[in-house]
Amino acid sequence: RGEIAVRIIRACREMGIRTVAVYSEADKDCLHTLLADEAICIGPAPSSQSYLNMERILSATVAMKADAIHPGFGFLSENARFAKLCQQCNITFIGPSAEIINRMGNKSEARNTMMQAGVPVVPGSKEPSSGGGGKGMRISRSEEDFTEHFNAAQLESVKGFSDDTMYIEKYIEKPRHVEFQIMGDKFGHVVHLGERDCSIQRRHQKVMEESPCEVISPELRKKMGEVAVKAAKAVNYENAGTIEFLLDKDKNFYFMEMNTRIQVEHPVTEMVSGIDLIKEQIRVAAGEPLSVSQEDIQIKGHAIECRINAENPKKRFMPCPGCITNVHIPGGNGV
Numbered sequence: 001r002g003e004i005a006v007r008i009i010r011a012c013r014e015m016g017i018r019t020v021a022v023y024s025e026a027d028k029d030c031l032h033t034l035l036a037d038e039a040i041c042i043g044p045a046p047s048s049q050s051y052l053n054m055e056r057i058l059s060a061t062v063a064m065k066a067d068a069i070h071p072g073f074g075f076l077s078e079n080a081r082f083a084k085l086c087q088q089c090n091i092t093f094i095g096p097s098a099e100i101i102n103r104m105g106n107k108s109e110a111r112n113t114m115m116q117a118g119v120p121v122v123p124g125s126k127e128p129s130s131g132g133g134g135k136g137m138r139i140s141r142s143e144e145d146f147t148e149h150f151n152a153a154q155l156e157s158v159k160g161f162s163d164d165t166m167y168i169e170k171y172i173e174k175p176r177h178v179e180f181q182i183m184g185d186k187f188g189h190v191v192h193l194g195e196r197d198c199s200i201q202r203r204h205q206k207v208m209e210e211s212p213c214e215v216i217s218p219e220l221r222k223k224m225g226e227v228a229v230k231a232a233k234a235v236n237y238e239n240a241g242t243i244e245f246l247l248d249k250d251k252n253f254y255f256m257e258m259n260t261r262i263q264v265e266h267p268v269t270e271m272v273s274g275i276d277l278i279k280e281q282i283r284v285a286a287g288e289p290l291s292v293s294q295e296d297i298q299i300k301g302h303a304i305e306c307r308i309n310a311e312n313p314k315k316r317f318m319p320c321p322g323c324i325t326n327v328h329i330p331g332g333n334g335v
Contacts (some may be wrong), residue, residue: 004030005032009021011282020040021033021333022060024045026334027335042057047075051075054115057076069091070094070281073261083095083097092285094281094282095239100236108126116229117230119252121254122254122256124168138153150166154166156250168211173247176196177201183290187289189289191297195211195212196268208305242258264305273297
């Protein structure tokens with residue numbers, strides 16, 4: 001549960017920065033609360049009363065005299081209102097500004113911004129809508145099945161996002177989902193740290209991520225990386241972010257969306273680039289320039305991250321973690 005918090009605590013410890021972990025009543029004995037220098041309870045188990053409660057988190061930050069908040073991923077990490085409240089409370093939000101989160105989190109605005117910047121986008125309707133996690137998506141291959149799929153996707157969107165706005169775009173056959181890690185500072189410097197191939201997915205959710213992507217040549221990497229940097233500079237992006245592309249079988253690539261936070265799969269990029277992204281995030285938020293230029297970044301080796309999805313095949317592959325009675329974590333060089 002607190003994997004990213006543990007990761008952040010480790011980076012802070014190596015930088016000589018003291019840490020405070022927040023936790024809900026149910027997570028009192030979680031690893032991140034034990035590893036941090038201090039820990040503070042912010043409410044009962046339901047996330048709405050703890051990890052999503054902005055006022056409680058900010059109160060805890062002020063009470064503990066903390067200078068900054070690292071939002072990790074999930075929860076409030078891409079919440080523009082939270083980033084704005086941090087700013088108003090004179091607390092550093094380790095991530096981009098509320099304005100950038102708003103701009104890039106809105107798919108319609110992000111798409112229009114990219115088009116104006118000359119970044120290729122998937123042809124489609126002018127007004128993208130809410131979405132995420134693979135919900136509200138259907139593929140139509142004929143006029144006959146279009147209405148049925150449209151209605152089914154709309155119903156799912158209403159249930160998942162309370163929004164019936166629909167968006168239509170060209171379906172890219174057998175695409176690869178290739179994303180570029182970028183990092184920007186307060187001085188207008190932006191670099192990319194190579195790509196991650198996240199094409200192996202289940203229900204539109206990533207299962208494996210690897211870097212580098214096996215089908216990308218050094219020339220294509222340079223071209224896609226330059227476009228990713230161009231996209232980030234178009235919004236004066238600061239801190240860590242990810243530009244996601246769809247790559248078709250003819251090696252054409254299209255901007256899909258931007259994630260304005262650190263991602264679950266960031267370690268594969270760290271392993272092949274040799275750059276600690278969390279430390280870089282903290283330095284940038286503290287007003288320091290990037291520690292590396294594009295010329296310094298050399299991608300070496302190969303890294304793969306796998307996510308384990310516990311599902312029950314007898315129940316139509318429904319999520320089913322069961323009870324773990326024994327676990328053996330593999331060790332060794334590079335693991």
